[in-house]
Amino acid sequence: xxxxxxxxxxxxxxxxxxxxxxxxxxxxxxxxxxxxxxxxxxxxxxxxxxxxxxxxxxxxxxxxxxxxxxxxxxxxxxxxxxxxxxxxxxxxxxxxxxxxxxxxxx
Numbered sequence: 001x002x003x004x005x006x007x008x009x010x011x012x013x014x015x016x017x018x019x020x021x022x023x024x025x026x027x028x029x030x031x032x033x034x035x036x037x038x039x040x041x042x043x044x045x046x047x048x049x050x051x052x053x054x055x056x057x058x059x060x061x062x063x064x065x066x067x068x069x070x071x072x073x074x075x076x077x078x079x080x081x082x083x084x085x086x087x088x089x090x091x092x093x094x095x096x097x098x099x100x101x102x103x104x105x106x
Contacts, residue, residue: 002028002052019081022051023058032081033059035066035074052081 002022005015019028033055036048051074053062066074 019052021054021058023053023061028052028081033076034084035076
């Protein structure tokens, strides 16, 4: 899971939500990307797991790993995580119009 609560610092135990890279486990900021599986039938509602990675070496590693495990079809969700967070916040307050089926990974 890419979103976790982590301590702000060692002396103050307050935790804040952050997005962590699925490769290096360090915090993602604007340079991060989210990856999702592209649906082969866009008309059918799907669910897809999300993976988060830094651009560069982490992105290359996770892209190769996903392609080896599941085949091609993984795409960047957005150019930066700000767009992703805006969409996530919008969908938190807006109910989905229909149910989605679980995407079947091999």
